[in-house]
Amino acid sequence: xxxxxxxxxxxxxxxxxxxxxxxxxxxxxxxTFQVKSGEIxxxxxxxxxxxxxxxxxLTTLVPPTGGSATVAGHDIIRDPTAVRSRxxxxxxxxxxxxxxxxAENIGIHARLYGxxxxxxxxxTAELLEAVNLQDRSDALASTLSGGMRxxxxxxxxxxxxxxxxxxxxxxTGLDPVSRMSVWExxxxxxxxxxxxxxxxxxxxxxxDRLCDRVAIVDRGRVVALDTPVALKASVPGASRIxxxxxxxxxxxxxxxxxxxxxxSVRSLGSAAYRISSDRGPASAQELVELARELKLELRxxxxxxxxxxxxxxxxxxxxxxxxxxxxxxxxxxxxxxxR
Amino acid sequence: MNxxxxxxxRDMRKFRRSPALxxxxxxxxxxQLIILGNAFGGNIKNVELGVVNLDHGPQSVTVVERVRAVxxxxxxxxxxxxxxxxTAVSDLRKGVVGGVLxxxxxxxxxxxxxxRPHLVxxxxxxxxxxxxxxxxxxxDLVASINAPPVAPRETPQAxxxxxxxxxxxxxxxxxxxxxxxxxxFVTAMIGGGLLFIDDKSRGLHEGYMVTPITKWxxxxxxxxxxxxxxxxxxxxxxxxxxxxxxxxxxxxxxxLLNMALMVVLTSVALIGMMFFIMARINDPxxxxxxxxxxxxxxxxxxxxxxxxxGFPKWLRVMSQADPFTYAVHGFRTLLxxxxxITAIGTDVFALxxxxxxxxxxxxxxxxxxx
Numbered sequence: 001x002x003x004x005x006x007x008x009x010x011x012x013x014x015x016x017x018x019x020x021x022x023x024x025x026x027x028x029x030x031x032t033f034q035v036k037s038g039e040i041x042x043x044x045x046x047x048x049x050x051x052x053x054x055x056x057x058l059t060t061l062v063p064p065t066g067g068s069a070t071v072a073g074h075d076i077i078r079d080p081t082a083v084r085s086r087x088x089x090x091x092x093x094x095x096x097x098x099x100x101x102x103a104e105n106i107g108i109h110a111r112l113y114g115x116x117x118x119x120x121x122x123x124t125a126e127l128l129e130a131v132n133l134q135d136r137s138d139a140l141a142s143t144l145s146g147g148m149r150x151x152x153x154x155x156x157x158x159x160x161x162x163x164x165x166x167x168x169x170x171x172t173g174l175d176p177v178s179r180m181s182v183w184e185x186x187x188x189x190x191x192x193x194x195x196x197x198x199x200x201x202x203x204x205x206x207x208d209r210l211c212d213r214v215a216i217v218d219r220g221r222v223v224a225l226d227t228p229v230a231l232k233a234s235v236p237g238a239s240r241i242x243x244x245x246x247x248x249x250x251x252x253x254x255x256x257x258x259x260x261x262x263x264s265v266r267s268l269g270s271a272a273y274r275i276s277s278d279r280g281p282a283s284a285q286e287l288v289e290l291a292r293e294l295k296l297e298l299r300x301x302x303x304x305x306x307x308x309x310x311x312x313x314x315x316x317x318x319x320x321x322x323x324x325x326x327x328x329x330x331x332x333x334x335x336x337x338x339r
Numbered sequence: 340m341n342x343x344x345x346x347x348x349r350d351m352r353k354f355r356r357s358p359a360l361x362x363x364x365x366x367x368x369x370x371q372l373i374i375l376g377n378a379f380g381g382n383i384k385n386v387e388l389g390v391v392n393l394d395h396g397p398q399s400v401t402v403v404e405r406v407r408a409v410x411x412x413x414x415x416x417x418x419x420x421x422x423x424x425x426t427a428v429s430d431l432r433k434g435v436v437g438g439v440l441x442x443x444x445x446x447x448x449x450x451x452x453x454x455r456p457h458l459v460x461x462x463x464x465x466x467x468x469x470x471x472x473x474x475x476x477x478x479d480l481v482a483s484i485n486a487p488p489v490a491p492r493e494t495p496q497a498x499x500x501x502x503x504x505x506x507x508x509x510x511x512x513x514x515x516x517x518x519x520x521x522x523x524f525v526t527a528m529i530g531g532g533l534l535f536i537d538d539k540s541r542g543l544h545e546g547y548m549v550t551p552i553t554k555w556x557x558x559x560x561x562x563x564x565x566x567x568x569x570x571x572x573x574x575x576x577x578x579x580x581x582x583x584x585x586x587x588x589x590x591x592x593x594x595l596l597n598m599a600l601m602v603v604l605t606s607v608a609l610i611g612m613m614f615f616i617m618a619r620i621n622d623p624x625x626x627x628x629x630x631x632x633x634x635x636x637x638x639x640x641x642x643x644x645x646x647x648x649g650f651p652k653w654l655r656v657m658s659q660a661d662p663f664t665y666a667v668h669g670f671r672t673l674l675x676x677x678x679x680i681t682a683i684g685t686d687v688f689a690l691x692x693x694x695x696x697x698x699x700x701x702x703x704x705x706x707x708x709x
Contacts, residue, residue, distance in 0.1 A: 059549050061709045085551045095546030097538075099353045108352075111345035112550040156546075 011070075012037045012164050012196035013058065018067035020053050027053045029220040030067065035198060035213075037163075040190050042211035043200040044308065050220040051200035052092060055168050058198070059089045072163045085113070088157035092168040092200075096152050098142035102133050105141055106156050113160035127155040131185065147178025154185060165189065167199040171206060179206075186210055204308040214308070218316040232306040235314045236263055239280025239306065243287050244272040244299040259286050272300075280305065342552040346560025347567065350530075354568055364526040364572035365579075368518040372580050375644070376511025383472035386437035388416035389427035396447025402458065405480050406440065415476040431463055438462045438473040508675055511584040515577075516670030517643025520663055522576035523569045523605050524637065531565035531613040532626045540623045545709065554707040562610055562698070569606035577602060577670075586674055597680050598673050604690040605666040611697040612662065618704035637663045665689040 013035035020028040028050045035041040043051045056062040058071055060080040069076045072086035096105045103124050110120045128134045131151040136144065141152060150170060157165060170186065171179040187210065189195050201207050207214045208228045215225040224231060248271035249255040256265045256273055261283050263276040277283035280303045291298045354361070390406060392399050403418070410417045419436060421427035427439040441459040449456035460477050462470035538544060547557065577598060581589040588594065616633075617626065640647075640654055641663035647655060658664050669686035672678060680687070 056709065061545065061548055063708060081551050081553070084549060087549070089546075089549040091542060091545055091549075093542035093545070095542045097349065097353075097543055098541075099357065100349065104349075104352055108345050108349045109546075109550070111348065112342050112547060112552050114341060114551075116341065 010037050011035065012039075013041070013069070013071050013198060015058070015069045016067055018054070018057060018064050018069050020050075020057060020062065021065045027220055028057070028064075031217075031220075031222050032067075033215055033222060033225055035196060037196050038190070038194050039212040040186070040197040040199065040210055042207040042214045043198075043217050044202070044204070044207040044214050044312070045200075045217035046202050049202075049217045051202075051217055052168055054217070055166055055198070055200055059087060059166050060084055085160070086163045088160070088162035088165045090150075090153045090157045090165070090167045090170060092172065094149050094153060096141045096149065096156060099140065101138050101140055102128060102144070102152050102155075103137045105152060106159055109156045110159045115160065123159060127158060130158075131155040145178070146174050147181055150174060150178065150182055151185065154182070158189075162195075164196040164198060167197065169200055169202070171201070171203065183210060204312070208308050216308075216312055216315055218312075223315040224311065228308060231308065231311045235306050235311055236276070236278070239277045239283070240304045240310075241275040241277055241280060241283055241287070242268075242272065242300070242302045242304075243275065244270065244301075245291060246271060246297040246299050249296070250294070255290070256287075259283060259290070340556070340559075342550075343556040343560035343563065345552075346547070346557070347564040350564035351567070354530075361526075361568070361572055361575070363529055364522050364568075365575055367525055368522040368576050369579060369583075371521065372511065372514055372518040372576075373583060376509075376514045376584065379510045379514075379644075381510070382415075383469055384414045386416040386469055386473055387435065388418050388473065389421045389430060389436040389439040390418045390442070391421045391424045391427050391439060392442045393424070393444045394442050394446035396445075398447035398450045399442045402440075402442055402446075402480075402484065405484065409476060409480065413476070416473055428461055431461060434463070437466075437469050440477065505675060506587060509584075512586060512675055513671075514644065515580045515584050515586070516667045516674060517638065517641065518580050519573055519577045519602070519670050520605060520641070520643065520666040521634075521638060523573035523602070523666075524609050524634070524663070526569040526572040527565065527606075527609040527613040528626070528630050528633070530568040531561075531610045532617050532630070533623075535561065535565075535614070535617055536620055536623050536626050539621060548707060548709070554702075554705065557707065558614070558698075558702055558705055562607075562614055565610035565614070566603070566606045569610055570602055573602045573606060574599070581674065588677060589674075591677075593679075594673065594677065597683075598670070600680070601666070601669045601673060601683070601686070604687060604694070605662075605669075608662050608666070608690045608693040608697070611694050611701065615697040615701040615704065618701045619706075637661055640664070641667045643667045662690060662693045665693075 011034050013033075015031060015033050017030050017032050018028060019026065019030050031050075031054065043054065045051050053062060057064045058069055058076060060076050060083055063077065071083045074082040074086070076083055097108075100108065106124045106127055107120055110116075110123055115123060125134070125137075128137050131154060133144075133148060133152060133155065136148065141149060144152060154167075154170075157167075167186070171182050174182065183206070186197060186199070190197055199210065211228065213225065213227050214231060215222045216231070217223070224234075226234070253265040253267050253273060256262060256275060261277050261279040263278060265276075266274045268274055275283065275287075284301060284303050287301060288298065290296075388406065388410075390403060392403055406416075406418045409415055416438065418440075421430075421439070424439070424441050427436070427441075430436050431439050439461040441461065443456060443459070446456045446458070458477075458481060460474060462473060464470045552560075578589075616629075620626065636657075638644075640650070640658040640661050642658065643663065647658050647664070650658060665686040669683040669690070672682050672686070676682065
């Protein structure tokens with residue numbers, strides 16, 4: 001099945017200054033962005049950044065306290081039913097019924113979208129096959145592994161062939177093999193079916209690998225939004241080089257700061273240095289030549305490209321893991337108080 | 340409507356796969372019916388009665404013989420002779436005997452001299468039922484001793500004849516209406532309360548709320564599936580209970596129809612009430628914490644186990660506000676009196692009014708958003 005009609009202006013989602021306040025807590029603060037039809041758009045941020053609240057507002061589960069948004073061309077406040085009938089949602093928590101079989105879970109969801117009779121049976125079979133669960137059709141959802149359960153959730157969210165699919169942290173809690181399987185499925189949904197996908201994640205590699213564009217969210221605000229490549233390129237010192245000499249450089253760090261394209265140098269002790277450079281491979285070549293010139297031995301040399309973690313650090317002033325550790329115990333998916 | 344039926348289909352599939360809910364809803368009321376129904380309301384028998392005869396005259400021997408006659412026939416009490424009253428009363432305190440009859444010295448002489456001698460019955464009033472039964476039997480016995488050997492030609496006293504309009508109603512039949520109502524309530528607590536909140540806290544409702552299902556369809560779906568389960572368990576206890584309690588002419592079609600109406604009305608009212616209570620609750624511990632209290636507050640003031648007429652005034656007021664009262668009264672009227680629907684008009688009205696109020700309130704409280 002192909003996705004339904006796309007909006008006239010080519011935008012699947014348009015968010016204008018949307019906010020959500022829970023008491024004194026401003027969970028989402030005046031957020032504005034647009035998602036084009038057919039793209040995979042990612043919200044990247046730690047637990048507690050406001051991703052789930054934002055996705056819940058866009059899927060009509062939580063009313064905003066300010067601003068507006070249209071999803072599939074329909075206003076989320078004025079016409080929530082039209083929005084609901086055009087979106088598929090795979091929430092962060094597993095919401096398939098553990099006491100129902102895979103086929104029953106999909107079939108009952110189909111009925112909630114008005115799909116009945118033979119169409120329901122056919123669609124259920126198609127979706128179970130699409131997510132490789134055709135052999136587990138009559139198995140209770142409670143007996144599935146985490147990865148299988150997530151695939152069932154994706155199938156269920158696709159039952160009415162939605163224009164836009166929302167996935168809230170689709171791989172959280174999954175093992176590496178299951179993560180890969182879900183990633184493949186997400187890629188397939190876009191490549192084969194041209195659907196718009198909106199996903200939230202706190203995994204850098206997930207956003208980097210899957211998303212056409214990524215919005216970095218921190219403390220309820222979007223602090224950067226672009227393609228992963230452009231975001232990484234926007235960070236000064238796009239490459240990180242670690243080098244160790246023997247013996248040490250005669251003047252230490254100043255000998256390295258003179259090299260072209262080097263942005264900064266930090267001594268790590270024991271004649272080792274961390275260098276930020278705009279041109280990683282070229283700087284590495286210059287380090288080899290410097291060692292030869294000064295008759296020093298190069299004990300180690302490694303070049304790393306900028307990751308989205310560096311981008312996050314650059315735009316927020318703190319690392320993703322660092323804030324995730326402090327926010328994780330509170331969780332972000334608590335009803336009514338989600339951030 | 341079709342979307343509401345999707346929720347009903349979901350619940351029925353789960354209900355059929357795991358009939359534990361039906362089992363749980365049936366066990367408590369049926370066990371209660373069989374155990375309490377047989378434990379209460381029977382005639383008290385075999386109470387050990389200590390007899391201390393300090394007289395030994397011919398009139399006291401008559402008393403002892405009549406006591407032994409009761410022991411051999413009605414068996415309300417079984418006499419045991421004691422030599423002195425101190426030992427007998429001590430045994431009464433220890434629970435060895437349930438009462439002590441003391442025939443005082445000079446009883447025979449005083450009786451013949453018409454000095455109105457006193458027989459003394461010492462009872463253990465920590466058990467009022469046993470003390471009452473022994474006292475009543477002894478009063479009859481003393482009345483028979485006092486009766487003149489030849490009846491006077493004209494009896495000056497008025498005589499009361501008690502006529503019972505229905506066949507003998509033992510306690511198990513009296514308890515059955517409460518058991519049926521309890522079965523419906525237990526289903527409402529588990530199926531309409533516990534599972535509802537558990538599903539909500541597990542995020543299952545979130546999965547429904549992102550679909551186009553409307554608020555009305557959600558309310559209709561949740562309540563309809565609850566009512567179907569409550570009708571199944573209430574109907575099962577009604578039929579099984581009527582067979583166990585041997586309710587006469589239970590399977591008359593018109594009677595069954597009236598009782599089916601009562602089962603449906605009670606189910607709608609109690610499921611609606613549970614939905615009203617649970618509309619804003621998210622914590623799965625809350626229903627578990629309040630169900631015991633709720634059961635006591637609704638079941639016992641309803642007259643299910645003891646007549647409302649015996650309650651203090653404040654409890655009678657509480658009883659009038661309790662939907663259980665009308666369910667129990669309606670079932671009791673239909674089961675034990677075999678009268679038509681008009682006899683339960685007040686009960687039908689009260690249960691309908693309860694349904695309208697609680698479902699209206701629940702609709703106002705229920706939120707379609709998180």
